[in-house]
Amino acid sequence: MKRARYKAYMHRLINTDLLHMTNGRKHYHMKRLILIYSLLIVLMSGLVSCEKLFDTKPLDSTPAEDILTNENDAQTLLYGMYAYFGSGASYGRSLTTMLDIMTDASLASTGFSNQLGQMFAWKINPGTSEVGDLWSNHYGAIYNATYLINNLHTISGDSVNLDRIKGEAFVGRALMHYNLVRLFAKSYNSSTAANEMGIPYRLDYDDPNPSRNSVGEVYDLIVSDLDKALELLPNNESYDNEVFTLDFANGLMARVLLDMKDYAGVIEHTSQVINNPAFSLTKDQAFTDMWLKDTGSEIIWRVGYRITDANLVAPGYNFFNMNNMESPLLPDYIPSDKWVNLFNSKDIRLSTYVASVTTGYGWNSKLVIKYPTNPDFTSQVVGMNMPKPMRLAEMYLMRAEAYAFSNDDESAIADLDALLENRIENHQGVSIEGDALKSFIIQERQRELMFEGFYWFDLKRMGKGFARIPQDNTSTANDLDIKADDYRWQWPIPTSELNGNPVIKQNEGY
Template identity: 85%
Template sequence: MKRYISIYSLLIVLMFGMVSCEDLFDQKPLDSTPAEDILTNEKDAEALLYGMYAYFGSEASYGRSLSTMLDIMTDASLASTGFSNQLGQMYAWKINPGTSEVGSLWGNHYGAIYNATFLINNLHTIEGDQDNLNRIKGEAYVGRALLHYNLVRLFAKAYDQATAATDLGIPYRLDYEDVTPSRSSVEEVYSNIVDDLEEALQLLPVNERYDEETFTLDFANGLMARVLLDMKDYDGVIDHTSRIINNPAFSLSSGQAFTDMWLKDSGLEIIWRVGYRITDANLVAPGYNFFNMNNVSSPLLPDYIPSDSWVNLFNSSDIRLSTYVATAATGYGWTSKLVIKYPTNPDFASQVLGMNMPKPMRLAEMYLMRAEAYAYTNNDEQAVADLDALLENRIENHQGVNISGDALKDLIADERKRELMFEGFYWFDLKRMGKGFTRVPQENTSTANDLSISADDYRWQWPIPTSEINGNTIIKQNDGY
């Protein structure tokens, strides 16, 4: 069953989710409208669910911030000499409680959490097809888990079993009785995420994929694996990734099919994508800042170009190199390598360059997570088998991996950089692995390109937005701000 979601038209219909940060915790959906008037039948439930999905397409979510912006903030890209200062504060790590990207993401996520939590807490009040209602509730549980997971990784310290019980997390919204919630601990947030995903795994239909644009049982398993990887529960990672890898509905792409996955936003490797439509074009474009032009006939004016250190990780027979990177003339009078991972879906080509559907979960990530889990449980043979399975689909005449121990773990980390860059993983990988980075200036680059961020820099924890601090007098700000 195909269920198309027009991202922005739904935001207009479901304005009750779009509350400002100032009073985000001081309202309930539709403010004073009784719950029984909001949710009366299955159609209302579907609308509420679609409203939750709508938030994920925003620039403040996977439309840019959680896909390209996070990795732009690292050493993977550099600001060009024609830099227009888009995302400039985030790129330069001049992050403060009033930074717009910080406040927008916070508000976006808690707005979506409203929809999810309202469904979870009130779906029992309506009648309908029980299987369908279970599916709706399961998707809402997954959405709530994902939204809180993104927030805790951005606004709190990385999960550390030794300190998680005392490290400040974020408010986990199981209801809205408390209008000035305090921050749960990181441990409590992760525990609630796992609980929500366990509920979803019981509710979502087995062996049924509606389409790639909704949360399925496979996505729930993949998200659970991510969470457990942070927690270093490697047996759990192996279990949940294996459920997806063993599903014949998915397969790794190679050759032209791999390139088409990025160009046309389709393929058997995609577990979940954000479902843009032509009506959404010109509103968001994840790859826009790698081109920085609206008219397809205009010269390319990239804000950011890929760092040599990332490009040099690939060998010439790797399909990812030609799919992710190209050399082109710019409107600045120089030729450079450019990031083309969002090359512009032909359906959107008349609108704006860089308009592709974000693909926040793919099968390749499952192989990489399982390989990491195997490597950290001293099962190098299985880790190598997973790496080989992936690389045989990426590198022509792949000869096989023949290393072990720490060298194997380093290779897995490098493969995550090669495979997943500009999908919003590398920034999080640096944080969870306790690593910093240093940018190395190169030709055709300018401001903030010699930045060095240590692993213990306080800015790995984003500040609670000013608007939230002003609206909730008991919420505690992160150190350093």
């Protein structure tokens, strides 16, 4: 990547990720945010640039010691970390809808515009834009988090508030590395994790050319960061679901431990969240409103878009592909019958997630409506909703899985019933056990969490492939068969990183 391309990339990030960024508590001036990005241009280049910029500073750069001088500066840097999450290269699209679009849960419509086409067709290579953009986005967020963690001790202020900032930074660093290792490395396996290539875990920036930590090292460092966060984050009575809280840290730890098959740990950390009276499962209109209005007692963390965030990629856009609310529906991707047929007709998730429509192509089809346009955003991008990367329902499903694989079927069924009583009218209770119960839990994750970025990861961690089956005249030839051992489950290290980092190794097959 040449200097001009790098500057253009940073300019785009400023315009999309930071221009309208806020977490709902306090606004900061654009000037300060640009200064943060000027600092990133100097200090992030070891990861996202092919050209070393450490020896020269851009004319508009600000020395690091002038960026972090007080509590307000620390909070601003933390806001900078959160700004990355709304990008299309993060939870704005790639980590929510795109990953599950890549599976057998969806098909490309006959008139699709080829958006996300390479990823959908698994034509993934080191130069694929979605791959490089996600890598750069995540390591940008990691930089902000790591800089805060390593430099907060240099400023004075309210110790409780500084601990809270540092705790949120630890969670952010853990989350981004967790996403990266699951995308760019093989799944965690206790017998091989020490020898499998993971991703660089950035504890500092002393080395501009980091090598890849092993998968085992990465997971150990994620757990370490989360342990520190759990010690630092306050246990507040008031709740803010647009920042990383103690509950989110517990939920993320449970995800990590589920990968590691530490079922006792999963039960411990999910129970911390489930037992918090700040959360409760929703039903009926309250469940629908959670998706339509981005509100509700199930949301543990949402990406806090604002009405001014028109330049951000809407998570649901590719299920509508329309310029405004009056345009014809021209969906790029439609739900597969295989997924839709998993639902009971009395399941509120069916009517909330799927609709039958007449498209602009002239045929009737099912449509994914899990991300309907929030009424607050109707003048912006169609399909604009706040991504909700962690919800209470996931906690019940993770705990149920942990109970089932610990041979405690009774407790697993109790968690499933608690969830399904809020989803299915006149739910009669789960009455299966053993392997059938385990399979039911996995299917329940598909019903509840599809197009939230879980199914692709579930297939990978469980060692399963998939096969797409074209259906009637609404889809193109999508008969893709991906085996569990396909090398493309490990995304390639991006070209920009390979060109700029002489020690990093590429994944097999690319």
